[in-house]
Structures are given as C-alpha cells and as structure tokens.
Amino acid sequence: MFNFGYIGTSIAAGIFLIQTLPKKHKAWGRRTSQILVGSYMLFFLGLFGKENMQIEGFFMLLLSGVFAAATMHYVIAKIVGPLVFGRAWCSYTCWTAMILDLLPHKRPENKRIKGLGLIRYIYFFLSLGLVLFIWYVLKKPVEPQSTGELYWLVAGNILYYVLGILLALKLKDNRAFCKYICPIPVLQKITSRFSLLKIKIDPNKCIDCGKCEKVCPMDVNLLAYKNQNQRILATECIWCSTCAYECPENAITSTIGFDMGLKDKLYFRP
Ligand code: SF4
Ligand code: SF4
Ligand code: SF4
Known part of the structure; x- marks a missing residue:
C-alpha cells in the first residue's frame, strides 16, 4: 500500500x-x-x-x-x-x-x-x-x-x-x-497497440509546420497519422507529450478511443 x-x-x-x-x-x-x-x-x-x-x-x-x-x-x-x-x-x-x-x-x-x-x-x-x-x-x-x-x-x-x-x-x-x-x-508493444489513451492531431488546427516531428524523441511520423485522420497509433510513441508542448496551434491533445495500428509510421535514415 x-x-x-x-x-x-x-x-x-x-x-x-x-x-x-x-x-x-x-x-x-x-x-x-x-x-x-x-x-x-x-x-x-x-x-x-x-x-x-x-x-x-x-x-x-x-x-x-x-x-x-x-x-x-x-x-x-x-x-x-x-x-x-x-x-x-x-x-x-x-x-x-x-x-x-x-x-x-x-x-x-x-x-x-x-x-x-x-x-x-x-x-x-x-x-x-x-x-x-x-x-x-x-x-x-x-x-x-x-x-x-x-x-x-x-x-x-x-x-x-x-x-x-x-x-x-x-x-x-x-x-x-x-x-x-x-x-x-x-x-x-503488444498491449500498447490497443491503448485507450493516445495522442491525436486536430487536422482543422494543424498548419503542417512540422515542429512536432522535429522534437519527437521516438521519430514518429505524426503528420502521416494526421493526414489519415488517425490518432498516433505507433507503438513507439511513449506518450511524452513533447510534440504537444511544441505545437504552436495547440493542435495536439491526448484522447480516449478504441483503435489500433498495424505497422508503425516512423522516420528512418535514408
Ligand atoms: S507523445 Fe512523445 S513519442 Fe509520442 S508522438 Fe509525441 S513526441 Fe513523439
Ligand atoms: S524508457 Fe527506454 S529504457 Fe526504459 S523501459 Fe522504456 S524503452 Fe526501456
Ligand atoms: S506542430 Fe502542431 S501545427 Fe505544426 S505540424 Fe505539428 S500538429 Fe501541426
């Protein structure tokens, strides 16, 4: 206790x-x-x-x-x-x-x-x-x-x-x-795929400045999720909210929902 x-x-x-x-x-x-x-x-x-x-x-x-x-x-x-x-x-x-x-x-x-x-x-x-x-x-x-x-x-x-x-x-x-x-x-990664709490970008507020992606410590391709109107489904997201604190439009929030992704959308070196 x-x-x-x-x-x-x-x-x-x-x-x-x-x-x-x-x-x-x-x-x-x-x-x-x-x-x-x-x-x-x-x-x-x-x-x-x-x-x-x-x-x-x-x-x-x-x-x-x-x-x-x-x-x-x-x-x-x-x-x-x-x-x-x-x-x-x-x-x-x-x-x-x-x-x-x-x-x-x-x-x-x-x-x-x-x-x-x-x-x-x-x-x-x-x-x-x-x-x-x-x-x-x-x-x-x-x-x-x-x-x-x-x-x-x-x-x-x-x-x-x-x-x-x-x-x-x-x-x-x-x-x-x-x-x-x-x-x-x-x-x-097995269970977090189904996580109720996930980050989401509001496509109506986002101005595609890319600042959120620059600060993400886990190299998540946030805008790929936004473009498909999905929450951040990547199991590499550690829910640190660094992206949300950086967003000039306050377009990123934590949301509750039911969804899951199959393949993580991440940035890799060429
Ligand atoms: S919450 Fe953290 S790990 Fe997840 S997308 Fe935002 S900055 Fe990246
Ligand atoms: S924060 Fe990093 S070191 Fe700690 S459990 Fe997660 S992946 Fe492992
Ligand atoms: S920082 Fe905010 S406004 Fe800029 S791309 Fe990311 S979500 Fe969109």
Missing part, C-alpha cells in the same frame, strides 16, 4: 505541474514524476528490497511462482497497464530513461537506423533463454529477494546505463537505447 501511495502521489505531483506550469515548462511535470518514481523503484524496491526489476528477475519470479513487487510492476506498468496508458511507463517512470533524459541529445540529430530495432528482440529471447538455462539445466534458481537477485539487479543496471549512455553519445540520440536495445518494449 505504501508503494502504491508513493507512486500515485509522485505521478499526481507530475500531473499537477503539467496542468499548472506554462507550456514551455510543462515537460518538468513528466521529469518530476520520472525522477520521483524511477529513483524510488530502483533504490527502495530494487536495491533496498533486493528485488531484481530487470526482465530476467521477472522471468525468474514467474518460474518460482512468487508474487513479488517486481511481478506486480511488470503486470501493471508493462503488460496490462499499456492497454490504458500505452507506453507512459517509458516517459513518466523508467529509471533508465531518468538518466538518459539528462543527456544533451533530447532531439535526435538523425532519424532511426532501420533494422537495428531487431536487437531488442534478440536481447529479450537471450534473457529468457538464460533464465530457462539457469532454472532447468543448472537447477540453481536465484532465490527471490536474495543477495543473488541484488547482484543481478546491480550488474544489469550498470550494463543498461553504460550501453544507454554510450549509444546516446555515439548516435546523438538520448533514446537510442530505448529504440534499439531495451527488451521491455517487446512486451509493451
């Missing part, structure tokens, strides 16, 4: 700032929530509670049948929750992105590299395979809330941070790790 109370209050504080701050400072609402929740989950639930919140920890908990905070976290934030709020986890609460968003390349200098997103699927299945190997072949499961879990969490997070920072600096794109390597979207 304390966890839910703290996380709910932190997100509420972020939403309050979004509602009250002037448009050019609204991003602080998201950042506040991200720092309050991300650091709490990493330090209190992870390091202090010795729960491996990395994807391998989730797989290990599923095999062990233990219903711990990490299990609940994955169900709410990454599997079932995205049916309602899409990939909001990635903008409002993730402790990896909490650090990556501090780096200097908030607006990607170049568009996505086609094909590189495959790495996240390889990472996901390698993680699953590793856990299955440890469980069924070595028969040495990592006990829930043990020192082993803690070591795994620390090592995994160091790996994420080092890879994430190096990639962001190399590709001049803070969210490069999210686009190419992080295995979490493999789960999120």
Whole structure:
C-alpha cells in the first residue's frame, strides 16, 4: 500500500505541474514524476528490497511462482497497464530513461537506423533463454529477494546505463537505447497497440509546420497519422507529450478511443 501511495502521489505531483506550469515548462511535470518514481523503484524496491526489476528477475519470479513487487510492476506498468496508458511507463517512470533524459541529445540529430530495432528482440529471447538455462539445466534458481537477485539487479543496471549512455553519445540520440536495445518494449508493444489513451492531431488546427516531428524523441511520423485522420497509433510513441508542448496551434491533445495500428509510421535514415 505504501508503494502504491508513493507512486500515485509522485505521478499526481507530475500531473499537477503539467496542468499548472506554462507550456514551455510543462515537460518538468513528466521529469518530476520520472525522477520521483524511477529513483524510488530502483533504490527502495530494487536495491533496498533486493528485488531484481530487470526482465530476467521477472522471468525468474514467474518460474518460482512468487508474487513479488517486481511481478506486480511488470503486470501493471508493462503488460496490462499499456492497454490504458500505452507506453507512459517509458516517459513518466523508467529509471533508465531518468538518466538518459539528462543527456544533451533530447532531439535526435538523425532519424532511426532501420533494422537495428531487431536487437531488442534478440536481447529479450537471450534473457529468457538464460533464465530457462539457469532454472532447468543448472537447477540453481536465484532465490527471490536474495543477495543473488541484488547482484543481478546491480550488474544489469550498470550494463543498461553504460550501453544507454554510450549509444546516446555515439548516435546523438538520448533514446537510442530505448529504440534499439531495451527488451521491455517487446512486451509493451503488444498491449500498447490497443491503448485507450493516445495522442491525436486536430487536422482543422494543424498548419503542417512540422515542429512536432522535429522534437519527437521516438521519430514518429505524426503528420502521416494526421493526414489519415488517425490518432498516433505507433507503438513507439511513449506518450511524452513533447510534440504537444511544441505545437504552436495547440493542435495536439491526448484522447480516449478504441483503435489500433498495424505497422508503425516512423522516420528512418535514408
Ligand atoms: S524503452 Fe526501456 S529504457 Fe527506454 S524508457 Fe522504456 S523501459 Fe526504459
Ligand atoms: S508522438 Fe509525441 S507523445 Fe509520442 S513519442 Fe513523439 S513526441 Fe512523445
Ligand atoms: S506542430 Fe502542431 S501545427 Fe505544426 S505540424 Fe505539428 S500538429 Fe501541426
């Protein structure tokens, strides 16, 4: 109950700032929530509670049948929750992105590299395979809330941070790790496709200035969706609202509805 109370209050504080701050400072609402929740989950639930919140920890908990905070976290934030709020986890609460968003390349200098997103699927299945190997072949499961879990969490997070920072600096794109390597979207993208909450451009207000697309950290082709009078159906959208804060015509809002897209409309490098 304390966890839910703290996380709910932190997100509420972020939403309050979004509602009250002037448009050019609204991003602080998201950042506040991200720092309050991300650091709490990493330090209190992870390091202090010795729960491996990395994807391998989730797989290990599923095999062990233990219903711990990490299990609940994955169900709410990454599997079932995205049916309602899409990939909001990635903008409002993730402790990896909490650090990556501090780096200097908030607006990607170049568009996505086609094909590189495959790495996240390889990472996901390698993680699953590793856990299955440890469980069924070595028969040495990592006990829930043990020192082993803690070591795994620390090592995994160091790996994420080092890879994430190096990639962001190399590709001049803070969210490069999210686009190419992080295995979490493999789960999120399945359910966030049907998300009730999605961003929409009002075609009657939009003047096609393209500013929203320039600031989108995930290289979403927003105008392609607008031209088809669709909401932003891309499962790469992390619902950060950066596009909405940049729009000079206030044409972008969050909406509730039922829809889904098949293939994401994104910008790639030639
Ligand atoms: S893609 Fe991964 S690292 Fe990026 S914000 Fe989402 S969960 Fe965090
Ligand atoms: S489309 Fe808008 S809300 Fe979605 S990721 Fe891009 S900037 Fe963020
Ligand atoms: S920033 Fe606003 S007005 Fe400009 S293209 Fe995007 S939605 Fe249209």
